[in-house]
Amino acid sequence: MQAIDAQLAHVWMVRAFLKHSDESQTDEELAEVHRDLYDYMLALGAALKAGDAETYLKLATKKFSRLRKAAKTFAEIQPEVSSHTNFQMAVLSLSRAVSELGGLIAGAPSAGQAVPDAGSSGTA
Numbered sequence: 001m002q003a004i005d006a007q008l009a010h011v012w013m014v015r016a017f018l019k020h021s022d023e024s025q026t027d028e029e030l031a032e033v034h035r036d037l038y039d040y041m042l043a044l045g046a047a048l049k050a051g052d053a054e055t056y057l058k059l060a061t062k063k064f065s066r067l068r069k070a071a072k073t074f075a076e077i078q079p080e081v082s083s084h085t086n087f088q089m090a091v092l093s094l095s096r097a098v099s100e101l102g103g104l105i106a107g108a109p110s111a112g113q114a115v116p117d118a119g120s121s122g123t124a
Helices: 002-019 022-026 028-050 053-081 085-107
Strands: none
Touching (some): 002 022, 002 028, 002 053, 028 053
C-alpha cells in the first residue's frame, strides 16, 4: 500500500501540473486526463487513511485500467497540446509511475492471501 502511494505522489504532481496549465483550460481532452488522475487517487484515499490494505488493493486493481488509459491518452495528445519540455517530462513521469504501479499491483497479494512477514522466510 505504501509503495503504491509513493508512486501516486508522482501521479499527483503530473495532475497538479496539468490542472494548472493554461492548456487544460482550452483542451477538454487534457482536462479529462487530469480529472481521471484525480479520480483514481480519490478512490484510494479512504482505504489508505483507514489502513485497509485489502480494500486499497482491490480498488487500485479495479480502477487501474482507467489510470492506464489516461496516461496513454496524455502521451498521445501531448505533442499537439504543447511541445514544451515540461509537458514532455510530464508524459515520461506519468508513464513511468503508471508502469511502476502496474508492477506493484500485479505483484500484490490477492484478496484473502496472507501477506508474509518481512522477517519470515516463508518456510515452516
